[in-house]
């Protein structure tokens with residue numbers, strides 16, 4: 001058997017071959033092919049193209065590379081697949097090979113180019129908070145997620161306040177970015193460097209809590225894949241779930257509908273905890289989307305889709321919002337910076353679970 005020319009895909013050869021010869025059972029799960037109505041961007045199409053590119057059956061050019069970025073890393077196809085194929089992971093590795101050959105789409109290249117400047121520009125209130133906690137030996141490292149810091153600073157503050165109250169210790173926002181945007185862009189050396197910076201920052205000290213589930217999954221799953229060892233973060237949602245008795249029921253919280261973020265649900269297997277927290281705060285279980293838990297539909301915010309395929313990303317978010325409204329509306333609650341940003345920028349005043357927890361947590 002000849003070696004694949006895209007070496008990172010060698011460990012995925014079996015998955016790729018299963019997809020190429022498959023009757024496309026996962027097709028209906030893919031948010032991207034659902035809005036684009038294009039066979040090339042079905043899970044089958046993207047895996048086939050990656051396999052053909054890896055084998056040398058098609059030229060390595062931008063046109064054949066592009067489908068690797070037509071994925072929101074939602075893991076939806078895995079749940080419909082008899083083989084539980086990790087299409088998102090395979091495509092992430094395909095991106096790395098293609099990026100290294102200068103074949104990434106413009107949106108992905110732009111994200112990678114701007115990454116360093118954005119990381120250097122993160123400052124202000126959070127840095128001040130970080131400095132004031134620096135001397136506290138029991139300070140909790142909190143990985144908020146750049147998405148919250150840049151696009152939802154209200155949620156970033158709420159998450160820090162809630163963590164501080166629940167953990168009973170000062171919080172110290174982690175300054176390093178987990179590097180997930182670079183992983184999705186395809187810049188593997190950049191991602192690995194970011195991972196090492198973050199691992200070094202959180203190595204000293206005690207507890208380490210991650211708020212954004214994309215960041216949490218990156219540290220828990222993608223860092224080991226990249227050979228970077230790091231202390232595994234607790235999830236904010238687990239911290240809140242373990243302190244339900246500290247959450248006060250609020251008469252002012254409206255009827256809420258919960259959207260399962262892909263990275264928290266399928267990515268980290270957390271379905272019950274957010275629902276229990278919302279039930280505790282509002283006094284009743286949250287309303288649901290038609291597809292939920294393992295089969296929940298993506299918001300269109302992940303995998304760098306807003307940068308590489310903005311029209312498709314917006315159409316995916318619009319479909320979720322339309323379903324939410326058709327089912328009776330209420331307060332749309334999610335727990336992922338990318339989903340929150342997608343919903344808010346498409347006109348739905350969604351909230352993050354962290355904000356509801358911050359309002360509900362009772363002082364010790």
Ligand code: SF4
Nearest residue numbers: 019022025026044081
């Ligand atoms: S992910 Fe599974 S169901 Fe989908 S095309 Fe591949 S093998 Fe078939």
Ligand code: SF4
Nearest residue numbers: 030071072074075077
């Ligand atoms: S992970 Fe999601 S977006 Fe990517 S191919 Fe599978 S269903 Fe489509």
